[in-house]
Amino acid sequence: MAYDRFLANGKPETSFSAKPGETLRLRIIDGSATTYFHLEFAGGPMNIVAADGLDVQPVKENRFLIGVAETYDVLVQIPASGAYEFRATAHDCSGYASVWIGSGERHPAPELPKPNLYHTMGHFNLKQVFSLTPAGTMGMPDREVEAGKFDQPGMMGMGSMDMGGMPGMESMDHGADPAKMKMERMDHTSSTGAGDMSHDAAMPMEHRASPTQGMDHGDHSMPIPSQASRIGKKYGADFGFLAADVSASKNLAVDGVDPSRPWPPYAKLRAIKPTAFSKEKPVREIRLTLDGDMERYVWFLNNKPLSESDSIRIREGEVARFIMINRTMMHHPMHLHGHFFRVINGQGDYAPLKHTVNVAPMSTTVIEFDANEFGDWFFHCHLLYHMKNGMARVVHYEGFTLDPQLAAVRPKLYKDSWYFWGQADVLSNMTEGFLMLSNTRNILTAEWEVGWQEVDDTEWEGIFTYDRYINRFFTIFAGADLLGEGDEHDDTRGVFGFRYLLPLNLESRVWIDTDGGGRFNLGKSFELTPRLALLGEAEYDTHDKWEGSAGLSYMVHKYFSLVGQWHSEYGFGGGLQIRL
Ligand SMILES: [Cu+2]
Incomplete structure (x- = not known):
């Protein structure tokens, strides 16, 4: 925005x-x-x-x-x-x-140095990090999260990212010795935690574990849990290492590589009085991944928007601990109603109490609160567009029944919204573009391509598809492909396929059609500067063989770009791109 x-x-x-x-x-x-x-x-x-x-x-x-x-x-x-x-x-x-x-x-106060938009980190343009728009984000694949890549606070999931392009990143000090890191590695032997939280919170294995049970972690020894009892799945024993979270360490931070652009001062915040809870209280750990989609206005906790979610269920008298794993390249200010929570920041018993905590890009933040405010409470990202589009939950105390008048309007909270957008290139040699209508899981697309240069008769194609959203990398679709020349309609084919976002942000699409053929597309837009982008597209179709285009676009306004492009069928052309 x-x-x-x-x-x-x-x-x-x-x-x-x-x-x-x-x-x-x-x-x-x-x-x-x-x-x-x-x-x-x-x-x-x-x-x-x-x-x-x-x-x-x-x-x-x-x-x-x-x-x-x-x-x-x-x-x-x-x-x-x-x-x-x-x-x-x-x-x-x-x-x-x-x-x-x-x-x-x-x-006057000193000028803040501008974020460096041109540094790239692996395939992430740092502009995506600073851009507070949904389109500016990039998430990480589920399998990497399930494999525990993000369960080590402050590690930024570095195994999957090439830090070579980041000055200063090679010489990182992780702030803890490897033995300590291993010891405090979190338990991720099961992937249950990646499912919807309601299953975690309401798991039948709910029990009051003895300290010895709590220590059973296979190949590595764990320190004695700080609490005597624990409910449900256990994700970790000691979050002291969070003092070295990226949000608190300038060496580890993406933005904070430059100490003149620091992140929130959490590591230094220390309460006046001890805030630790009684060790007698049972602890319920709830693991929440913060997920976002590229290009689309959908934001998730544990891969689900509010509209598809159940409540996070807790019980009065216990300590609720939220382990929040941010898999996006954005900051998310997570806010809980009705309670102050401890931000586990390395200050031990003096962890500060807050109602909102920033969860920095690609990092893990842990909070815990005393479940002593019986009721239903909203928990959400406080970026309003994220909250509105799914990054929210209701925290529900077991046994609480909603006032009937409130219960009557509660479904509105879970309503899914539809969005419409589109793009049209109007060039001297051709026109192409798309219109899209989507909610969280459903995407309707109309695409066109019409060319008139270097061909005898105007060639046109319209593609109409319905996509089912699987995750932010993958959708499957069915639809129709209509082709013609001039005012003649040559062919209509049914098409079935999928779109997949490949590494390096390569957009791919594969389909098979009802004429027994198929098509494969690859597309890429590469930002040279914040305004100037290189565009490329390649397509192989069993009926029409190869087709491709390459060009440059220059953004002159939020809604307009100038485009110059070469197309393998229609030659060189120039014109305007209009975005809705
Ligand atoms: Cu957010």
């Missing part, structure tokens, strides 16, 4: 009066729909004294990132005469809001 203005207290620029030497307490609430902000003060460090409204031991930061729905209280001191800027810069550096404190000569 791109925004024209960023506001503090409703204005791009505001001011407070203050005397030199005076200390002010600022409460900063990120109330935006989708924007994270880097916070800084021109007059010196900000002394963080509270997070999400609850006191923490004071910690000084010169600059830090606040996620959507988070709150920080900071003390700032006006060093001398003059007006000092408190600045909140949008994460992507597209703008900022200013609050001037004091009067007289203006002292």
Whole structure:
């Protein structure tokens, strides 16, 4: 999402009066729909004294990132005469809001360095990391998650990514010795956890395990669990290693490779009083993967949107622990209603209490809360587009019955939405494009290609398909392919096939048709700069043999690009691409 203005207290620029030497307490609430902000003060460090409204031991930061729905209280001191800027810069550096404190000569806050859009990490363009749009994300395959790639906090699933292109990434310090990492490796011998959480939460194997049972982990020894009893599947025993989570370590962070663009200060947050729960309480562990789709407005927890989900079931009196594994290249500010949770951040018994925590790209974050607020509570990503499109759940206390009036409107919460979009290339030699209508699992597509240059008669083709969404890499479809020349309709074929997103973001499509033939397509758009892209497409059809195109597009506006392209049938052409 791109925004024209960023506001503090409703204005791009505001001011407070203050005397030199005076200390002010600022409460900063990120109330935006989708924007994270880097916070800084021109007059010196900000002394963080509270997070999400609850006191923490004071910690000084010169600059830090606040996620959507988070709150920080900071003390700032006006060093001398003059007006000092408190600045909140949008994460992507597209703008900022200013609050001037004091009067007289203006002292602006330092500029935030722009994110480097041209670094690539494996096949991920870093632009995708910073882009707060659903299209800007890239997830990882289920099998890698099930194989435990993301169960090691702070490891970023590096086994699957080529870090060669990232300066500074080779010399990473993992912040823990290998033996410790092995010892604290989480249990992922079963893939049950990747299914819907309701199965986890309501598993029949629910039991109060003795400490010795809890320690049975096959090939590696585990420390004694901190709690005496445990319910259901167990994912790990000690999350102390999370102190080295990517969100807390500049060495491991994608964005944080540059220490001038830090992430939230979680590792340093320490509660005033111990927040640990009684060791007598049973613990229920719930594993949640945060998943997103490319190009489409669908966002999942455990591969399911809210509309297809059951509640996360917990029981009053226990400790509910959520292990959140972010498989996308985006930050997600996860927010729980009705409770404060401990953010397991390496501060032991003094883990801070919050209601919203950022789960950084490709990292794991663990929270736990005392289940002491009997009822139904919403738990969701606070990026509003993600919440609206599936990244949400109801946390349900067993035995709670909903007020009948609320129960009557509850189905609305689970309603699936339909979206429409499309794209048309109108060039001098040909036109092609598509229109799409989709909800979470169903995609209707109409595609066309019409060419008139270097051919005797205008050649045209229309393809109409219904796709069933399997996962963000894979859909299967059935439809019809209509072909003709001029006003003659030559052929109609039924087609059946699938689309698969290959590594390097190569889009592939394979079909067989009712004339006994088949077709294979490969397409790729490669961003050379944020505006300039190289386009390529190749197609082999058993009826018409090879066809291909290559070109360049330059984005002039959100909805328009200039396109120059060569097509194997229709030659060179140029024109406009229009996006809906
Ligand atoms: Cu999100």
